[in-house]
Amino acid sequence: MAKTTPELYTFDWLARSQPELYARVQAAQDQALDLSLRVNTLKSDAQPAMEKWAELYGWQSQGVPYCPSGFWIGQPEITPSSTIEHRLGYYYIQEAASMLPPELFNFSDLPHPLILDMAASPGGKTIHLADRSGDKGFIVANDASRGRLSALRIVLQTWGVINQAVTCLPGEQIGALAPGRFDAVLLDAPCSMQGLRASESHKARSITLTEVEALAERQTRLLESALRAVKVGGQVVYSTCTLTPQEDEGVLAALLKQFPGCFHIVDIQQRLPQPAPGLTQFMDKNFPAEVAHAARLWPHIFGTAGFFAAKLVKDNSLPDPPAEPYLRAGKTPQVKVPLPVETQGITNYLSDLYGFDLGAQMQAQSLKIVEVNGQLSLLGERLDAACADLPWQSSGMALGKALPEGWQPSHEFVSRFGDCFTSGVLTLEDKYLPAWLRGEDIRGYATDASLRGSVVALRDTHGRNLGRAKLLDGRLKNLLPTRLF
């Protein structure tokens, strides 16, 4: 039977309309991308941290122009995925184009922004947003796919983000559920991924026009929802990892037409090393001139994957949506009311053992200590304001647990704050490092008797955080989580 749907191969539209440009894009797509990473600025200052790793691992680093914490490191012998810093969330390996969307938000007048990441998993951009807001705002990290939530939780946990909650809702509904609530919304939309190079995890495949149109329709409804969820005056960033115009400029054009006067597109060309305007013409279609304010990262110009990003500012409320949203039944964990006595006891304990002032940290980040399913956790005070009516799945960061022999801080807590500890810290001799990084206990380890029985923060001779260790008689018990090996 003859096919009724025309095949639309990757960049086929470009091959037909601009063959020279198409040839340049294809040539770029055939070359391997340099590896890039983004430094966790909740844990270290980007530039000095990068310099230290460049020296330690022989990496040649080059800054990503629009992202101060992002660096290209070429194709190095020591791969960035193999280091202890990677396992402890000191950096995230991320394609440089993906570093653009979170950088487009302006939080300079918003010390505590309430942020929605509408399609968040696995969380590469969520953790970037946490850095951008110093983990002092609050992020609702949503993804409609339940199966992708654990990846998101692990990324948040490894990075050490506290002011966050994970929800599992169709993004299309959030605008009606929480209208005008957020200062900033990121929609890194599900798309046809026709901007990525083929790889082991992403096989090249052709897409049909029907698929593109269905995706564009979903993206338009998601972006409408993002515009509803943001406050008047608030910022929305829309991004895709595809260069298919229907999913990029086409989505912006559809919403400009449907909601005139409700938002405008901010010109972001000056954020890039050279202008990369959105298309105003595609095949036989004209898009409004304003869509040229968006950025279209062509692989042959920027040395990145193909990518699209636009920044929108909401000027007026959108007219009411046609129907009430239904809410998918979500399982909400039982969060107990914080026990005031615990907070003081814990902050005193941490101060005595590690010289770390958790009380000051809690004040700076507006945190409280609660018991969640028998574990003590640090939770953002703004959780209720952000998620009162959004069924959240998990929130905050594990703080630790009380054991008969003393109080044991969590791995996440030590990997986020361990560099600030001034006592209760042990330096591991170099000869033991390989065994430690394999997750082994170190036997015959002699040390200061005053620390015996305690959980200490371990560092290597370069001062790198090696997580927690428990000092037992003649043995250093390895408390690195087994998932890291």
Ligand SMILES: C[S@@+](CC[C@H](N)C(=O)[O-])C[C@H]1O[C@@H](n2cnc3c(N)ncnc32)[C@H](O)[C@@H]1O
């Ligand atoms: C491009 S990925 C997001 C990548 C992520 N922002 C990052 O940087 O790590 C798109 C995500 O959208 C989710 N998704 C698909 N349809 C959705 C919907 N209707 N509402 C919310 N999320 C959706 C997918 O499960 C997928 O995780």
